[in-house]
Amino acid sequence: MNRGGRGLGAILIVELVVVAALVVLAGLAYRDYQNSLGALQMPATLAAPGEGAALILPTPTADLPRPSWTPLLPTPTQMPVVAPPTPTLAPSATPLPVPALPAEPVIYAVGDIAECTTNPGALDVTSALLDERPEGLILALGDLSNDSGSAADYATCFDPAWGRHLPRLRAVPGNHEYDQPGAADYFAYVGAAAGPAGLGYYSFDFQGWHIVALNSNCDQVGGCDPNSPQYQWLEADLAAHPAACTLAFWHHPLQSSGKQGGTEAVRWFWQALYASGADVILNGHDHHYERYAPLNVVGGYDPEQGLRQFIVGTGGAGLWGWREPGPQVSGRVIDYGVLRLALTESGYAWQFIAADGSIADYGEAECH
16 A cells, blocks of 8 residues: 555656646747737837837839720721611702702801800801801801700891801701700701701702711700611711712711810711711811811821811800810811811812901811
């Protein structure tokens, strides 16, 4: 019994020594763990410069490459081409019976004309320029009334200054014409010179040129896209009139450095006109004069087949400033005035005639 008791006591002593050693080792490991956490901790607040520890951020060894950015513009291949069915409501492509077309191969063009509530009298300036130049056809590029497009506006503002030019005028509607439902007062006042009432798009031949009038108030006439009646009529009209020279006019421009900027919906017009080999586009809407280099559908310079766009919103409504122009802009003027186009069988010459009668922009080009 004594000998067995002494053996059991020796075993207990050994076990106590082992347990004590394990406790010491665990304590050392925990201390090392705490020290490692302390090395990773950030200070609760950043010290002011020169006070305490500073937060040091890594300095990049080289600049990161800057990604290039290119505007995403639709390309002609992205625009579906719809074969035009026979239009059920096709405006006439022959000269309109009233008024008669002038005998001289000259076109004057201007839009954004009457604004008697805020800018009375300015439309008299452009009307006087046309009085001094009685030859040729006048194309009104929309917003004949910039007030409300009402019958009263035409009677009391537009007509006293411009009414005498109606016998040699053709017109397209602007957005202000639709301040009245269906632009009804505009169609009633302008009459046959506005094309079929309620549509606002039509075409005619003039001095060997094919002239196409379009309605850029797309939501008012069933759209401007390839599924719309207007686009299908346009394709059919261009196919039926393969003239050496073609001019189209409507109100809203595709591109502009002016206050309003461009209207994307009319890119469909550009597609059809570019594909047919048309030459000139005339627009208003922004109240300044601007001439573009020949461009393709996506705005690229194209001297061989490009369309030359003119903005002539200088008929009498208050003039606006503009933004920085893109590289496609070839000339621009802020002044009242009219654009004069002298037509030949194979080309045209342009002049922007400013309010004082001076020539502020000019040039010439051949048709495609």
